[in-house]
Amino acid sequence: MRIGILGSGDVGKALAVGFLASGHEVMVGSRDAAKLEEWRKTTAPKATLGSFAQTAAFGDVVVLATVWNGTESAIKLAGVDALRGKTVIDVTNPLVFAEGKPPALALGHHDSGGEQVQRWLPGSHVVKAFNIVGNAHMYKPDFPGGPPTMFLCGNDAEAKRVVTSFLDAFGWEAIDIGGIEGSRLLEPMCILWVQYALQGGGWNHAFKLLRK
Numbered sequence: 001m002r003i004g005i006l007g008s009g010d011v012g013k014a015l016a017v018g019f020l021a022s023g024h025e026v027m028v029g030s031r032d033a034a035k036l037e038e039w040r041k042t043t044a045p046k047a048t049l050g051s052f053a054q055t056a057a058f059g060d061v062v063v064l065a066t067v068w069n070g071t072e073s074a075i076k077l078a079g080v081d082a083l084r085g086k087t088v089i090d091v092t093n094p095l096v097f098a099e100g101k102p103p104a105l106a107l108g109h110h111d112s113g114g115e116q117v118q119r120w121l122p123g124s125h126v127v128k129a130f131n132i133v134g135n136a137h138m139y140k141p142d143f144p145g146g147p148p149t150m151f152l153c154g155n156d157a158e159a160k161r162v163v164t165s166f167l168d169a170f171g172w173e174a175i176d177i178g179g180i181e182g183s184r185l186l187e188p189m190c191i192l193w194v195q196y197a198l199q200g201g202g203w204n205h206a207f208k209l210l211r212k
Contacts, residue, residue, distance in 0.1 A: 004029060004059025006052055006074050008036050010135045011091055012065035016047050018139030022169045029055025029078070056082040061162060063089045068106065068113060075120050084123035087159040089166075090114050090183075091130040093190040102198055105187060114153065114183025125159035126180055127152055129167065132189040133206045140171040141206055148206035149173045151189070153182030175209060 003019045005012045008030035016026050026047045030036055033049040040047050048058075056062055056078035066074045071092050075083075094106040094113035107113055114128040129152040130138055141148050150172040154160050160176050167174035177185065189207065197203045 001025070002027070002058055002060045004055040004057075004062040005065055006055055006062060006078055007065035007067075007091075008033075009065065009067065011130075011138070012063070013039060013043070014135035014138050015063055015065060015091070015130065016044055018170055019166075020044055020046055021139065022166070027055045027058040029053075031077070052077040053079050053082065059086065061087045061089065063091060064117065065091045068092055068094045071113075071117065072120060075117075080121060080123070083121055086124055087156075087162050088117070088121055088124045088126045089130065089163055090117045090126050090128045092117070093131050093187050095190075103191065103194060105191060108184065108188065110184075112181065112183035112187055114180050114187070118155070118180050125154060125156035127154035127156075127159050127163045128180065128183045128186055129163050129174075131186055132193055134193070134203050136203065137206055138170065142171075143206060143208075145208055147171055147173050149175055149209040151175050151177050151182070151186055151207075153177050153180055153186065155179050173209070 002025045005016050005028045008028055016028050019026050027050050028047055029050050029052045036049050052074055092113055095103040097103050118126040150167050152163055164174040
């Protein structure tokens with residue numbers, strides 16, 4: 001499958017490596033694709049690079065891996081029509097940063113970043129996933145307690161099936177929690193993940209749902 005990744009930060013690059021290792025074709029989109037050439041040569045030589053518009057057109061599935069304050073702009077540059085009918089994996093978290101304070105959510109309770117992305121992309125099938133763990137553990141997470149849990153949500157059952165298959169290949173237990181409004185629960189989990197790290201827990205942790 002052809003995977004387009006909008007965003008060339010650490011998250012986008014980590015997911016690109018994972019998708020390549022899983023046998024997919026990958027294009028990474030950036031506002032300045034040339035700056036990624038050294039990374040591509042040394043880390044992901046099979047990846048291709050492009051603009052946001054080229055990446056949106058390339059992908060059968062498109063990953064949105066931008067910082068929150070650049071997300072709407074990235075979608076506009078990619079082209080809403082180019083993403084119509086496609087599964088869009090929303091990896092973003094609507095974070096705001098203030099000097100001397102931990103990150104906080106810009107949206108919550110009655111709205112979420114995932115829902116906002118779905119409104120920006122009314123013709124796309126948005127699935128929130130990969131947002132509750134750091135980029136170092138997105139592909140093949142290795143923890144003593146076994147595979148961790150990745151929760152996902154979205155309005156389209158087939159899109160969630162596709163994303164679940166990716167999570168299985170990446171080494172996660174996938175649990176579907178319902179419609180895209182479930183992002184109101186998943187995005188605060190990012191804050192919990194960060195807060196534990198800031199309290200001295202380090203950055204090597206993930207969530208696991210235990211059952212009886």
